[in-house]
Amino acid sequence: MSMYILSSQEIKQLAQALQASHEVYGPQVDPQTQQVFFDQLDDVAALNLEAPIPSMPVKEILFPQMERILKYNYDSETQSVEMSKQYFEKPKVLFGLRPCDLSGILALDRFFLGQEFVDDVYLTHRRQCLLISNTCLNPFPQCFCVCTHSGPDADEGFDLDLTKLKDGYLVKVGSEKGQAIADAQQWKPAAAHHLTEQKAVVDHCIDLFPEMATDNKAWISRVMNRITTGFIKSETWEFIGDQCLECGACSFVCPTCSCFNIEDTQTACGECERLRMRDSCSFEGYARMAGDHNPRQPVEDRRNKRFFCKLSYSQSKKYLRPGCVGCGRCQWVCPGDIGLPNVVQYIRREITGGEN
Amino acid sequence: MSNCHGNHEQGNCKTTGLCPIVTFPEVVNIDEIRDEIPEVKTFYLSFPNKDVEREFRIKSGQFIMCTVFGAGEFAVSLPPSPENDRFHISVRAVGKVTHALHALRVGDKLGVRGPFGNGFPFEDIKGKNIIYVAGGIGLIPLRSSIVHALQHREDFGRIILLYGARSGKDLMYQEDIKEWQQNAGFETFITIDRAEAGWDGEVGYVNQLIEKANVPVDNSVAFVCGPPVMFNSVIGEFLKRGMSEDAIISTLERQMKCGIGKCQHCAVGRTLVCTDGPVYTYRQIKTLGEQI
Numbered sequence: 001m002s003m004y005i006l007s008s009q010e011i012k013q014l015a016q017a018l019q020a021s022h023e024v025y026g027p028q029v030d031p032q033t034q035q036v037f038f039d040q041l042d043d044v045a046a047l048n049l050e051a052p053i054p055s056m057p058v059k060e061i062l063f064p065q066m067e068r069i070l071k072y073n074y075d076s077e078t079q080s081v082e083m084s085k086q087y088f089e090k091p092k093v094l095f096g097l098r099p100c101d102l103s104g105i106l107a108l109d110r111f112f113l114g115q116e117f118v119d120d121v122y123l124t125h126r127r128q129c130l131l132i133s134n135t136c137l138n139p140f141p142q143c144f145c146v147c148t149h150s151g152p153d154a155d156e157g158f159d160l161d162l163t164k165l166k167d168g169y170l171v172k173v174g175s176e177k178g179q180a181i182a183d184a185q186q187w188k189p190a191a192a193h194h195l196t197e198q199k200a201v202v203d204h205c206i207d208l209f210p211e212m213a214t215d216n217k218a219w220i221s222r223v224m225n226r227i228t229t230g231f232i233k234s235e236t237w238e239f240i241g242d243q244c245l246e247c248g249a250c251s252f253v254c255p256t257c258s259c260f261n262i263e264d265t266q267t268a269c270g271e272c273e274r275l276r277m278r279d280s281c282s283f284e285g286y287a288r289m290a291g292d293h294n295p296r297q298p299v300e301d302r303r304n305k306r307f308f309c310k311l312s313y314s315q316s317k318k319y320l321r322p323g324c325v326g327c328g329r330c331q332w333v334c335p336g337d338i339g340l341p342n343v344v345q346y347i348r349r350e351i352t353g354g355e356n
Numbered sequence: 357m358s359n360c361h362g363n364h365e366q367g368n369c370k371t372t373g374l375c376p377i378v379t380f381p382e383v384v385n386i387d388e389i390r391d392e393i394p395e396v397k398t399f400y401l402s403f404p405n406k407d408v409e410r411e412f413r414i415k416s417g418q419f420i421m422c423t424v425f426g427a428g429e430f431a432v433s434l435p436p437s438p439e440n441d442r443f444h445i446s447v448r449a450v451g452k453v454t455h456a457l458h459a460l461r462v463g464d465k466l467g468v469r470g471p472f473g474n475g476f477p478f479e480d481i482k483g484k485n486i487i488y489v490a491g492g493i494g495l496i497p498l499r500s501s502i503v504h505a506l507q508h509r510e511d512f513g514r515i516i517l518l519y520g521a522r523s524g525k526d527l528m529y530q531e532d533i534k535e536w537q538q539n540a541g542f543e544t545f546i547t548i549d550r551a552e553a554g555w556d557g558e559v560g561y562v563n564q565l566i567e568k569a570n571v572p573v574d575n576s577v578a579f580v581c582g583p584p585v586m587f588n589s590v591i592g593e594f595l596k597r598g599m600s601e602d603a604i605i606s607t608l609e610r611q612m613k614c615g616i617g618k619c620q621h622c623a624v625g626r627t628l629v630c631t632d633g634p635v636y637t638y639r640q641i642k643t644l645g646e647q648i
Contacts, residue, residue: 074425117616264428290451
């Protein structure tokens with residue numbers, strides 16, 4: 001793997017150069033609210049690689065809240081139909097992804113592109129996407145990526161990976177696409193001491209995590225094991241389920257949640273479009289069928305589905321890793337205090353018989 | 357893939373060996389509409405694109421996603437047999453999209469994606485007796501399998517249909533049933549819930565037919581489709597008679613949006629009805645840990 005050392009100036013130049021051929025997305029701080037958004041950059045001057053974690057995950061760009069996938073026109077008089085595909089996209093660069101968000105994308109990749117069928121819509125977005133990750137320097141109090149092996153530094157899946165060191169950015173190349181970019185530039189190769197420095201940066205970041213996160217490391221896998229083998233008491237699930245307000249916020253801020261709904265709607269001019277929009281398994285109508293039969297009526301069935309999904313069914317059983325990347329956003333937004341770290345805590349308490 | 361519909365870029369062909377229509381609906385023509393029973397119509401369809409029609413092969417037990425243009429998409433099981441049978445669907449008007457479908461005329465167009473799902477395990481059941489148990493419109497998903505089994509009559513032992521509906525006019529596919537009854541070695545037992553004028557057949561629930569038909573338990577498989585209440589009582593009866601949990605087979609119904617295992621609406625336990633189902637054995641259903 002080749003490595004280079006770049007000045008902050010050269011990083012901006014890279015973003016600038018990529019803007020010629022790509023839409024460049026990166027973290028930026030809203031001057032009014034101080035909130036961080038991972039959004040398209042009109043001007044690379046707004047790119048802020050030291051900003052805290054963005055409020056919304058980067059899946060926003062690859063798997064938007066709502067997107068049009070098909071447009072059609074049906075004329076009932078002539079009984080004729082015209083249809084067209086709607087999701088051709090420009091190439092994009094995700095510049096300065098946090099490793100947790102990068103892991104989120106890799107989880108979506110496994111899900112949408114792996115398995116029996118390929119999701120054509122996601123594939124179209126993904127194929128034209130360049131991923132530039134950025135080692136995390138400042139975790140949230142809620143962060144626990146050290147427990148899910150998805151941070152604070154990235155070790156796979158990126159095209160380029162950045163780490164801020166004292167005298168500039170260490171740039172690791174992770175793919176042929178990334179190497180092609182490096183080859184086109186006159187970058188200075190990194191020296192051995194830069195790698196040592198990077199390790200120190202990562203170690204420092206891990207020290208910033210609350211004790212609970214580092215302490216929880218083995219607990220996530222233990223809880224996954226308990227859930228997968230069906231050893232959790234139903235009272236524990238009921239306790240967790242009772243705190244859910246069914247707002248769906250956890251699903252919408254989660255980098256790996258991928259459920260969606262599909263609806264056809266008519267536009268004003270008589271055309272129809274097929275929209276796909278994110279959905280959440282905690283919603284009451286999620287599994288309800290025509291004729292009002294709802295097989296997932298019992299609340300605990302529905303409310304805890306998400307935790308089964310993250311910690312047992314979809315990701316861990318198929319890929320042997322949690323469907324959680326430890327970004328802590330669910331903990332941050334949940335009004336009922338059942339973000340994933342807390343759920344792990346509750347189950348942990350059950351296992352240890354109430355201690356901790 | 358040379359024989360893909362140009363619908364997607366990957367060879368999504370592991371399910372059937374042939375390529376299903378995955379992302380974009382293929383346009384089909386409504387050639388004929390028949391009133392089947394109250395609320396249920398059968399739509400006979402054909403593909404204007406003959407290349408697609410040639411490739412469109414189904415397995416018994418699979419389903420398609422059907423688009424009513426302007427209204428939306430719904431999942432529907434496929435009643436035609438995989439061999440020499442007209443492509444058709446039978447649909448009960450029960451929600452927004454199916455009501456819109458019922459308002460269509462001959463000559464209108466629909467969109468079709470699929471076929472999706474695993475299908476009935478015909479390879480594994482050669483030489484066995486097949487017991488079909490259907491309640492109401494539960495006969496729709498079983499029709500394909502019955503026609504297929506009768507076309508390969510020599511491969512199976514006894515073939516028995518136990519069928520129940522609310523009333524005489526709620527019995528599906530009456531012409532088909534008459535035709536099947538003429539087939540040597542096809543036994544039918546039909547019941548309706550309450551006695552009515554002009555009905556001289558059985559009265560009662562479908563699980564009572566099991567005794568009547570002297571259903572063989574050894575070397576048999578039972579395909580059961582119907583409302584949950586029927587399903588539970590029939591399965592209880594079979595288990596009491598010592599039938600193995602693996603030999604009781606059913607199709608599950610769920611809300612489906614994508615058909616290809618991505619939207620997750622049809623998740624049951626750790627499986628997805630659209631790709632792991634819709635056909636499950638009772639042993640599988642029991643371990644899914646959810647209401648049926």
